[in-house]
Amino acid sequence: METVLKESMAAQQRYEIAEASQIAYARRSIGELARGLGFNETAAGELAIVVTECATNLLKHAQRGELLVRALVDGSGNAPLRYGIEVLCIDNGPGIHDLHRCFEDGYTTAGSPGNGMGAIERLSDELDIWSAPQRGTVLRAVFWNAPGAASAPAPQLTYGVVNLPLQTETVCGDAWSVHTHDGEFTVLVADGLGHGPLANVAAIEAAKLLAAHGDQALDRIMEVANDALRPTRGAAVGIARMPAFASLPGMPVSFAGIGNIAASVWTEDTHKHLVSHSGIVGHAARRAQIFDVPYPPNALVVLHSDGLTSRWDLARYPGLAMRHPALVAAVLYRDFARGRDDVTVFVARAAASA
Numbered sequence: 232m233e234t235v236l237k238e239s240m241a242a243q244q245r246y247e248i249a250e251a252s253q254i255a256y257a258r259r260s261i262g263e264l265a266r267g268l269g270f271n272e273t274a275a276g277e278l279a280i281v282v283t284e285c286a287t288n289l290l291k292h293a294q295r296g297e298l299l300v301r302a303l304v305d306g307s308g309n310a311p312l313r314y315g316i317e318v319l320c321i322d323n324g325p326g327i328h329d330l331h332r333c334f335e336d337g338y339t340t341a342g343s344p345g346n347g348m349g350a351i352e353r354l355s356d357e358l359d360i361w362s363a364p365q366r367g368t369v370l371r372a373v374f375w376n377a378p379g380a381a382s383a384p385a386p387q388l389t390y391g392v393v394n395l396p397l398q399t400e401t402v403c404g405d406a407w408s409v410h411t412h413d414g415e416f417t418v419l420v421a422d423g424l425g426h427g428p429l430a431n432v433a434a435i436e437a438a439k440l441l442a443a444h445g446d447q448a449l450d451r452i453m454e455v456a457n458d459a460l461r462p463t464r465g466a467a468v469g470i471a472r473m474p475a476f477a478s479l480p481g482m483p484v485s486f487a488g489i490g491n492i493a494a495s496v497w498t499e500d501t502h503k504h505l506v507s508h509s510g511i512v513g514h515a516a517r518r519a520q521i522f523d524v525p526y527p528p529n530a531l532v533v534l535h536s537d538g539l540t541s542r543w544d545l546a547r548y549p550g551l552a553m554r555h556p557a558l559v560a561a562v563l564y565r566d567f568a569r570g571r572d573d574v575t576v577f578v579a580r581a582a583a584s585a
Contacts, residue, residue, distance in 0.1 A: 242403035293324025387475035390579040391557025404430025405575035406438035410445025433463035449487040453519035460513025483523035538574030
């Protein structure tokens, strides 16, 4: 399954696109990341074309927007590791009225040749998009530095994340990590107290614990985190565990949280919020309590720090819950980030059946 490079426990790279000069900077910077991950010149060039087309579309159709970029590593099957780049293209413009036609070469609503979206589709290894009239557009494109293994199994869990620092900071005071064990997936989101370097130290320390302790009970992981974070300023920590397949009878989503990490389980028709107790892991943490809720097929598990307001409702975005979880995270970030703190939005969906 997809995991995240240890180096990319740092926040995503964010590129604001509000004028043409910012397109060239984003293209150069993302190209440097690609070469550092072993992309050859052809693959790096294709990535550059897509970045340029995405950024140009932001200016042309929405006047402004942003690109969020992170490094990926794939260890599926018995194939060697391959490295990739995920690009999230986010705007709050008028939206796309005909998603199917927008990928046809020659189709345009802006007087251009109309080949941009078709090129994005052809050059991306993975592509997903959500848009609605007057609701803007979010697009996810992924590029790998090597072909995937033909025998690699389909991912049992798909997830997406937005993890960004306060814009005046260079490091993020939030962190996250994922651990797999015996067909279960454990997700940890940590929000270091405050923001800046000291918050980053606390959050990263919490996130690193899953590598060694991710197969333990959630309340035990929280105990370990409480001890490990004592030398730091402390953090809010939320830990969720879910099965590989959401439709297995009797298999719930379990959650334990201390502090301001919100967690919920969503379908297109229903949602259930999970309880996080007050406290600071590392300093003033009570014993964590584990809460279980049913995990229906195609449900989304959402965890986020308090850099996101809690007044969001996926029902306002028809069809979004069925898209890639990264698009869900991107829309929630776009519309509900407070703008005065670090922000992390983690969204996961397990496979529907074994």
